[in-house]
Amino acid sequence: xxxxxxxxxxxxxxxxxxxxxxxxxxxxxxxxxxxxxxxxxxxxxxxxxxxxxxxxxxxxxxxxxxxxxxxxxxxxxxxxxxxxxxxxxxxxxxxxxxxxxxxxxxxxxxxxxxxxxxxxxxxxxxxxxxxxxxxxxxxxxxxxxxxxxxx
Numbered sequence: 129x130x131x132x133x134x135x136x137x138x139x140x141x142x143x144x145x146x147x148x149x150x151x152x153x154x155x156x157x158x159x160x161x162x163x164x165x166x167x168x169x170x171x172x173x174x175x176x177x178x179x180x181x182x183x184x185x186x187x188x189x190x191x192x193x194x195x196x197x198x199x200x201x202x203x204x205x206x207x208x209x210x211x212x213x214x215x216x217x218x219x220x221x222x223x224x225x226x227x228x229x230x231x232x233x234x235x236x237x238x239x240x241x242x243x244x245x246x247x248x249x250x251x252x253x254x255x256x257x258x259x260x261x262x263x264x265x266x267x268x269x270x271x272x273x274x275x276x277x278x279x
Contacts, residue, residue, distance in 0.1 A: 131269070136161035139265045146261050152249060155180075155258035156241035163262035164269060166234050176234040177255060179216055180242035183209040187247060202244055209240025 139161025147153045154160050166172045186208050190196055196204060213233045220231060233239060245254045 129273070131165060131273070132161070134273070135164050135265055135269060138268050139164060139261065142261050142264050142268070146257065146264075150257070152253050152257045153245050154261040155245045155254050156238075159238055159241055159258055160261035160265050162234055162238055163258060164265035167262060167266050169231075171231045172234055173259075175216060175231060176239055177242065177258075179209065179212045179233045179239035180246060181251070182212050183239050183243035184246040184251075186212070187243060201247075205244045205247070206237050206240035209238075209243055210236050213239055 136158050139159070140157050143154050143157045143160050155163075163173060163176070166176075183205060187196070187201065187205050190204065191201070213236050216233050242254065242258065
């Protein structure tokens with residue numbers, strides 16, 4: 129069984145329940161599922177949030193000199209997150225898309241999605257909600273799949 133689709137599905141359900149219950153979105157609907165698969169690699173999680181914070185800062189800087197709202201802001205956040213991710217991957221490995229390095233940013237659009245919510249609801253709320261829901265997704269995966277998750 130492929131873990132990624134299962135983790136994303138569980139993450140979607142838990143993110144929806146969390147956002148409806150607490151009015152805080154965990155960094156986008158697919159983010160907790162991705163993060164859950166990497167919670168055993170804290171450096172990757174930290175690099176991902178670092179990339180999201182850099183993306184957030186760049187978007188805030190752009191918004192000082194140009195009008196950014198709605199789709200334009202969302203698209204720019206995802207694009208900048210992608211570019212920041214590529215930059216970090218290159219800095220770590222000397223290659224843009226290598227996936228075998230010891231540390232890496234999770235995904236290519238995940239930092240941009242997190243940055244969108246950092247901008248909308250704040251850093252502490254977004255980071256806390258993302259990690260909490262990711263931990264819940266991981267727990268559900270462990271309880272339901274057990275050994276498959278560790279393989």
